[in-house]
Amino acid sequence: MSSRDKILQQVKQHQPSTRALPKVEIAVEDKDWLADFKARLETLHVAVFEVSDNNSIGTIIQNNSKATDRIVTTMASLKDYAVHIDRVEEDAHQLENVELAIIPAHFGVAENGAVWVTDALIKYRVLPFIAQQLAVVISKRNILANMHQAYSRITNTNYEFAVFIAGPSKTADIEQSLVLGAHGPKSMMVFITD
Amino acid sequence: MSHTKNTIAHADAAAVFNKDEARVNWHDKTLWFIREKRDKISHSIDEWEQLREYASQIKNNVLSNLSEYLQQFEANAITNGITVHWAADAAEHNAIVHRILKQHNIDRMVKSKSMLTEECGLNEYLEASGIEVIDTDLGERIVQLAAEPPSHIVLPCIHKKKEEIGELFHEHLGTEKGASDPEYLTAAARQHLRETFLTRRAALTGVNFAVAETGEFVVCTNEGNADMGAHLADVHIACMGIEKIIPQQQHLSVFLRLLARSATGQPITTYSSHFKKPQPQQQMHIVLVDNGRSIHLGKEDFRNALKCIRCGACMNTCPVYRRSGGHSYHNAVAGPIGSILTPNMDMKKNADLPFASTLCGSCTNVCPVKIDIHDQLYKWRQVIVQEGYAPTAKKASMNVMGWVLSSPKIYDMAGKAARWTLRNTPFVVNNKLNPWFKEREMPAAPKQSFKEWYKTNRKIHE
Incomplete structure (x- = not known):
């Protein structure tokens, strides 16, 4: 008998009689969650900018970077300010020297500051991790209260890889001292658009 | 680089840890600080207790339908293009990983945190076969360089001082001698591991949750090391215990709300990565590991321990763990949860662990999936004594007590003798041979017993 069959048989034999699955229902206050989202992002060391148009994003990016920095974006609307990546053309390892990556997110979650990003939005899965700095663009109309709302939105959407990102990469492994920039981005900006 | 497994009994290993009182106090305080952060953030969620109840019920449902969910997960993962392997035990798990690496002629691999691979001794096995494994979680890399096992499932080097880490990095990564600033040391590790990520063709990750309904799996990290490894590699191997299954994608909402808050007091980990399909030109493998779990499932009194989501909250709150250190539990998973999981695998070797507790119940109170941890500790003690695995000294004293x-x-008579001894010849009991006097002073013994006192007083009041 294969290990698979042996394991499944033993599990079947030992599993207890069926216990019902609960229906998860958490009431959510009906309100605008933007202020909570912004406040949460600040606790995650994220720089938050409310912007009216792409020009404002471009200006902030330019003010925060050097001319020699490699800046890339997966958003066609920002191609005046960064090198536009619209499809996978090269080996992902070539992204190693990206200083700043600007990507969109589907929505943000107020309770934890996480933004939901799928592979279609980033082209290269490694992009939001390998860049030294990350900027995420999100519409203020897409701020949800909590993770239950988030998964209601995610159900039945298509992705091959997706990730919740909540701030820059970090570690506190050395004596519980928080250090930003463990392996991924050392800093993160969130641009909130209309 | 392999580490030596500690097989000294918990109490003896704890005695060694307790020699440095200042360090014990520091360790205790650091973990309590994390417990307090967990309290603060959990109290800020009105529905916290409701979430714990949901999580517990979902996990009960999982255990009661595990064989069906495993097959559903397998079918969906295969449809997604993932290769699924089944390992009955640690040896088979290690052999499967080795075989995959050999097929691709790979002899160097990066690995993000996986307590399962610690449980299976994968690093030691692969190194013996000439394959280099580099742990990429900062804490895990630190203990790997120190040739030690992790002492905590979430905070692998919580027992180490920054000066000791500075010394290790000086020796292995060439940092400045005497440098111990966490920011400086982290930057050095970032540089060293970036080069590693860019040059390794295989990455192994753990799995936090595997969704039966969709065939996807979720990996949570703060550092981004699982993603850096997996996305840059030709081969991604994810290893999971069979109990990591959850039924539906929407259930992730409950578990992701509970996990990081319980673990470190954060609202969520920086990254919660959902892996559904391999990238083009990439291979993705999942190894489903039993290693005693299917037997454990059949033990009614103990099966709830399989609900564990590995947050480590029970360790941070445990007065014994905080004062004895993770290494004294001689297993990949230490603390209260380790003490109820490991006797299932080897009752003789782990017979000491259910006794490494005050049974105060704090672990049960903080557990996000409501495992009856302290009740199980108590039940394990009875099983261990019945099966004849109790330590000899404990057995003898229990017989006298009985x-x-x-x-x-x-x-x-015995009470009278004990009181007389404590008052008149304390050295008879207060000596090295009596463990009750270790790190403890006994209170002054009263002249009479409660029974005698009650008799006299009742007479006065009648």
């Missing part, structure tokens, strides 16, 4: 307690006359 004899004394079975007769009121002997009990009265």
Whole structure:
């Protein structure tokens, strides 16, 4: 008998009689969650900018970077300010020297500051991790209260890889001292658009 | 680089840890600080208790339908293009990983945190076969360089001082001698591991949750090391215990709300990565590991321990863990949860662990999936004594105790003798041979027993 069959048989034999699955229902206050989202992002060391148009994003990016920095974006609307990546053309390892990556997110979650990003939005899965700095663009109309709302939105959407990102990469492994920039981005900006 | 497994009994290993009182106090305080952060953030969620109840019920449902969910997960993962492997035990798990690496002629691999691979001894096995494994979680890399196992499932080097880490990095990564600033040391590790990520063709990750409904799996990290490894590699191997299955994608909402808050007091980990399909030109493998779990599932009193989501909250709150250190539990998973999981695998080797507890119940109170941890500790003690695995000294003293307690006359005499001894010849008991006097002073013994006192007083008041 294969290990698979042996394991499944033993599990079947030992599993207890069926216990019902609960229906998860958490009431959510009906309100605008933007202020909570912004406040949460600040606790995650994220720089938050409310912007009216792409020009404002471009200006902030330019003010925060050097001319020699490699800046890339997966958003066609920002191609005046960064090198536009619209499809996978090269080996992902070539992204190693990206200083700043600007990507969109589907929505943000107020309770934890996480933004939901799928592979279609980033082209290269490694992009939001390998860049030294990350900027995420999100519409203020897409701020949800909590993770239950988030998964209601995610159900039945298509992705091959997706990730919740909540701030820059970090570690506190050395004596519980928080250090930003463990392996991924050392800093993160969130641009909130209309 | 392999580490030596500690097989000294918990109490003896704890005694060694306790020699440095200042360090014990520091360790205790650091973990309590994390417990307090967990309290603060959990109290800020109105529905916290409701979430714990949901999580517990979902996990009960999982255990009661595990064989069906495993097959559903397997079918969906295969449809997604993932190769699924089944390992009955640690040896088979290690052999599967080795075979995959050999097929691709890979002899160097990066690995993000996986307590399962610690449980299976994968690093040691692969290194013996000439394959280099580099742990990429900062804490895990630190203990790997120190040739030690992790001492905590979430905070692998919580037992180490920054000066010791500075010394290790000086030796292995060439940092400045005497440098111990966490920011400086983290930057050095970032540089060293970036080069590693860019040059390794295989990455192994753990799995936090595997969704039966969709065939996807979720990996949570703060550092981004699982993603850096997996996305840059030709081969991604994810290893999971069979109990990591959850039924539906929407259930992730409950578990992701509970996990990081319980673990470190954060609202969520920086990254919660959902892996559904391999990238083009990439291979993705999942190894489903039993290693005693299917037997454990059949033990009614103990099966709830399989609900564990590995947050480590029970360790941070445990007065014994905080003062004895993770290494004294001689297993990949230490603390209260380790003490109820490991006797299932090897009762003789782990017979000491259910006794490494005060049974205060704090672990049960903080557990996000409502495992009855302290009740199980108590039940394990009875099983261990019945099966004849109790430590000899404990067995002898329990026999004497049983004899004394079975007769009121002997009990009265023994009490009298003990009080007399403590008052007049304390050195008879207060010595190295009596473990009750280790790190403890006994209170002054009263002249009479409660029974005698009650008799006299009742007479006065009648």
